Amino acid sequence: MKIRSFDDYQQAYQQSVTDPEGFWAGVADTFLWRKRWDNVLEWNFTEPSIKWFLGGKLNITENCLDRHLATKADQPALIFEPNDPTEPSQTLTYKVLHERVCQFSNVLKRNGVQKGDRVCIYMPMVPELAIAILACARIGAVHSVVFGGFSAHSIADRINDAQCKLVVTSDGAFRGNKEIALKATVDDALLTCPSVEKVIVLTRTRTPTSMIKGRDAWWEDELKLVTTDCPAEEMDAEDMLFVLYTSGSTGKPKGVVHTCGGYMVYTSYTFETVFQYQPGEEGRVPIFFCTADIGWITGHSYIVYGPLASGATTVLFEGIPTYPDAGRFWDVIDKHQVNILYTAPTAIRSLMSFGLDFVKNKDLSSLQILGSVGEPINEEAWHWYHENIGKGRCPIVDTWWQTETAGILISPIAGLTPLKPTYATLPLPGVQPILVDEAGKEIEGNGVSGNLCLKFPWPGILRTTYGDHERCRQTYFATYPGLYFTGDGCLRDEDGYYRITGRVDDVLNVSGHRIGTAEVENAINMHLGVIESAVVGYPHDIKGQGIYAYIITDHPHQNPELMKKDILATVARMIGPIAKPDKIQFVSGLPKTRSGKIMRRILRKIAEGETSNLGDITTLLDPAVVEEIKAGVV
Ligand code: 7RM
Numbered sequence: 001m002k003i004r005s006f007d008d009y010q011q012a013y014q015q016s017v018t019d020p021e022g023f024w025a026g027v028a029d030t031f032l033w034r035k036r037w038d039n040v041l042e043w044n045f046t047e048p049s050i051k052w053f054l055g056g057k058l059n060i061t062e063n064c065l066d067r068h069l070a071t072k073a074d075q076p077a078l079i080f081e082p083n084d085p086t087e088p089s090q091t092l093t094y095k096v097l098h099e100r101v102c103q104f105s106n107v108l109k110r111n112g113v114q115k116g117d118r119v120c121i122y123m124p125m126v127p128e129l130a131i132a133i134l135a136c137a138r139i140g141a142v143h144s145v146v147f148g149g150f151s152a153h154s155i156a157d158r159i160n161d162a163q164c165k166l167v168v169t170s171d172g173a174f175r176g177n178k179e180i181a182l183k184a185t186v187d188d189a190l191l192t193c194p195s196v197e198k199v200i201v202l203t204r205t206r207t208p209t210s211m212i213k214g215r216d217a218w219w220e221d222e223l224k225l226v227t228t229d230c231p232a233e234e235m236d237a238e239d240m241l242f243v244l245y246t247s248g249s250t251g252k253p254k255g256v257v258h259t260c261g262g263y264m265v266y267t268s269y270t271f272e273t274v275f276q277y278q279p280g281e282e283g284r285v286p287i288f289f290c291t292a293d294i295g296w297i298t299g300h301s302y303i304v305y306g307p308l309a310s311g312a313t314t315v316l317f318e319g320i321p322t323y324p325d326a327g328r329f330w331d332v333i334d335k336h337q338v339n340i341l342y343t344a345p346t347a348i349r350s351l352m353s354f355g356l357d358f359v360k361n362k363d364l365s366s367l368q369i370l371g372s373v374g375e376p377i378n379e380e381a382w383h384w385y386h387e388n389i390g391k392g393r394c395p396i397v398d399t400w401w402q403t404e405t406a407g408i409l410i411s412p413i414a415g416l417t418p419l420k421p422t423y424a425t426l427p428l429p430g431v432q433p434i435l436v437d438e439a440g441k442e443i444e445g446n447g448v449s450g451n452l453c454l455k456f457p458w459p460g461i462l463r464t465t466y467g468d469h470e471r472c473r474q475t476y477f478a479t480y481p482g483l484y485f486t487g488d489g490c491l492r493d494e495d496g497y498y499r500i501t502g503r504v505d506d507v508l509n510v511s512g513h514r515i516g517t518a519e520v521e522n523a524i525n526m527h528l529g530v531i532e533s534a535v536v537g538y539p540h541d542i543k544g545q546g547i548y549a550y551i552i553t554d555h556p557h558q559n560p561e562l563m564k565k566d567i568l569a570t571v572a573r574m575i576g577p578i579a580k581p582d583k584i585q586f587v588s589g590l591p592k593t594r595s596g597k598i599m600r601r602i603l604r605k606i607a608e609g610e611t612s613n614l615g616d617i618t619t620l621l622d623p624a625v626v627e628e629i630k631a632g633v634v
Contacts, residue, residue, distance in 0.1 A: 003273055006416050016429040024459060028265050032067045033058045034234050043457050048477045051238050052262035052459045059232035060264045061138040064308035065098040076313045080127045081332050083174035083319035092127055099228045104135035106226035111198045113166055115140030115233050120164040122146045122155060122186055124173035125318040128202050129294050130304050132168045140233035143242045147295025148173055150576040152188035158245050161255055162466055163195040172205030176323035183209045237261025243466045244297055246403040247516035248475055249506040255466030256403050263406050264309055266460030270407040271306035274397050275340050275369055276414045286339035289315040297403040298373055321347050327358035334363045342371035346511040348381045349542045359388050369414040370396045374512030375544045376500055382421040400424035400500050406460025410498050423499045432456040440480040451504055452490035453483035508537040508545050513578050523574035527567050529553045534590050534598050538607035546582035548607035553586060560586055583634045589625040606630055
């Protein structure tokens with residue numbers, strides 16, 4: 001049953017709780033299965049073991065592509081808007097996208113990729129990125145997309161963890177007025193990646209590229225060697241679809257694993273429900289524009305899989321919001337007559353800071369629905385977005401979810417359920433949130449806050465972390481036995497609406513990018529002369545959170561500015577430029593308990609500029625260090 005009113009929502013929600021299997025079977029029945037499932041769900045949150053649509057056989061690309069060919073062959077599937085506004089945009093119809101995916105599937109096969117093999121994809125935001133992803137899915141290979149902003153060292157870690165056999169990349173990437181040499185970074189990474197046998201290189205920027213004989217091949221040359229026919233591999237519902245690395249509270253990112261059946265059902269269902277995606281008059285299909293990078297989960301679920309499984313038209317934008325100027329998003333919306341815009345608070349705040357000159361004279365009348373994702377949206381940004389972009393007539397869906405959840409869990413349903421600025425509001429059907437206190441006791445009633453958990457699985461929940469199931473159990477299912485723990489703090493107000501208040505663990509959210517404090521500390525500690533460091537987040541007007549690093553060095557009197565520069569370069573080399581601290585303070589000691597634990601609470605307060613009320617510091621080994629840090633705050 002499609003939800004078309006608040007009443008429908010309440011009914012669907014009720015059914016999803018009293019009869020989850022019946023509810024999800026009804027949703028799953030709208031997809032194309034080679035063989036229907038035997039059992040809808042088997043689960044426990046102790047091992048954990050979570051299986052949806054057991055015994056079901058399918059291929060997600062038959063659902064994203066083949067099944068649309070009968071009725072939508074000539075409908076745009078993907079609209080590509082290049083970084084440079086003077087370069088023509090490209091429209092790939094379902095027919096063309098299908099053909100290109102099949103063709104590249106054959107390239108992968110020709111290069112030895114088989115069902116179950118892992119393929120690393122490190123590419124700019126171009127149609128070939130979506131094509132490479134879908135080609136993997138078509139032949140049953142597991143893709144691991146690595147965001148183009150990560151360093152060689154980060155790529156290598158991810159490739160080695162998943163033992164990838166092949167890498168798909170491009171010579172370079174355009175980003176605003178910059179040109180970034182992607183293949184050169186891959187070459188550096190591959191010095192320490194013995195599992196990689198082949199590299200396929202797309203031509204995008206014509207950046208000078210060295211090609212290794214026997215290992216590297218050009219995308220364009222490979223296409224000439226294959227046909228455009230490629231039958232889809234039959235996959236089990238619980239076969240792995242992809243792995244995507246995400247940061248947690250330890251130094252090493254985890255490979256979150258999603259599987260074919262549940263991921264498909266959940267991304268497509270939430271896409272259609274939250275954005276009320278449906279053909280309009282005379283079958284006109286709305287244009288959906290998600291501004292995320294495909295290197296993150298938002299791009300996987302709401303640029304590629306969700307929209308395509310739903311037969312939508314999805315915009316893929318290569319550039320950045322501020323190039324050639326801060327009106328670029330509005331130009332793209334105007335040019336492609338975008339109906340639904342899904343973007344991040346950090347982008348809104350950044351564009352807000354450039355003033356309204358970049359919005360006026362842009363035709364935004366096609367917009368019907370606005371979305372927000374990635375971090376809490378503050379009141380000011382919410383209203384600016386609502387008034388100046390939505391002209392007061394478009395609902396804003398503030399969608400809360402995570403890499404681990406595959407798709408949206410808590411969000412308004414556009415036009416149907418109530419909005420409340422800064423609130424993600426209500427759980428979608430099939431989602432059962434619960435707030436718990438530190439001891440794991442449920443906090444019932446309204447007007448309460450606690451740690452956000454989920455007490456029942458939904459089809460998109462992660463199944464494991466690649467190669468380390470115990471880590472999955474520890475991270476998500478052990479803190480509160482019987483519950484999935486999100487790592488987020490949350491308020492449930494008097495009316496029962498949910499507001500996500502931010503992470504309660506050591507994970508930062510910098511411009512919507514998830515970064516672990518331990519990762520940044522490890523990178524800083526690599527630097528010669530650094531003895532110890534502690535990294536915390538602090539409120540940042542545009543990024544949401546900024547990165548504040550307290551660092552102890554062995555020669556505190558040498559040129560501190562030079563040292564800072566070198567440390568930033570080290571972080572960029574170890575992780576990527578997105579993890580560079582915004583502020584560095586050299587200190588002679590860190591506030592530690594007698595057992596040697598760093599008291600981050602104190603460091604966070606100081607970084608926030610809150611120095612008067614630090615709470616109890618009597619348990620500190622050396623309370624004097626706090627005075628020194630307070631005095632030296634940057
Ligand atoms: C989709 C995505 C997940 C973390 C999550 C939250 C934060 C995401 C919202 C939000 C407040 C939102 N996946 N977060 N959406 N906080 N309101 N609407 O971002 O894995 O990269 O990050 O992001 O802390 O746990 S993610």
